[in-house]
């Protein structure tokens with residue numbers, strides 16, 4: 001590569017839409033058209049500027065739709081079953097949050113409810129609401145607002161943090177009680193992995209470019 005090719009691109013008036021700032025080194029680069037399945041890299045630091053996915057949102061939509069199955073398991077089947085001295089007690093994730101609220105820990109119960117059920121479900125349904133019509137070539141009403149809300153909720157949907165907390169609690173409880181993992185726990189792990197896969201395979205730039213047209 002010659003030194004000239006690594007220089008910042010000029011600013012032609014008709015191609016401002018193609019200009020992008022490198023997230024690693026702040027160089028302004030004019031993105032060239034790249035085939036699907038390839039990357040655009042920064043000419044100065046070789047950082048990835050954009051990925052052009054073969055399936056920008058279809059794979060993500062498939063993961064999101066599949067995640068509905070473990071979601072039903074999480075909502076409807078026991079998460080853990082504890083046995084102490086002949087007493088057996090099973091609880092779902094929803095039941096755990098409600099029990100925390102009823103037993104005098106309303107703030108913790110509401111946090112558990114929001115971060116393990118409400119926000120992950122909001123993200124999941126928002127993905128499906130935005131991506132399913134895109135796959136058929138149309139755009140849902142207010143897709144930009146729904147997608148932005150889902151992206152804002154991402155840091156607060158803490159399925160993984162909750163799962164680690166549960167595993168630590170189970171290890172500590174093993175000395176006192178017998179603990180059985182329920183279908184809901186396996187559903188919870190599957191839901192978490194499918195949500196990560198849906199998020200990781202999503203080409204957000206392509207999604208935004210499609211739904212922004214609807215917003216204007």
Ligand SMILES: [Zn+2]
Nearest residue numbers: 022025042045
């Ligand atoms: Zn760079």
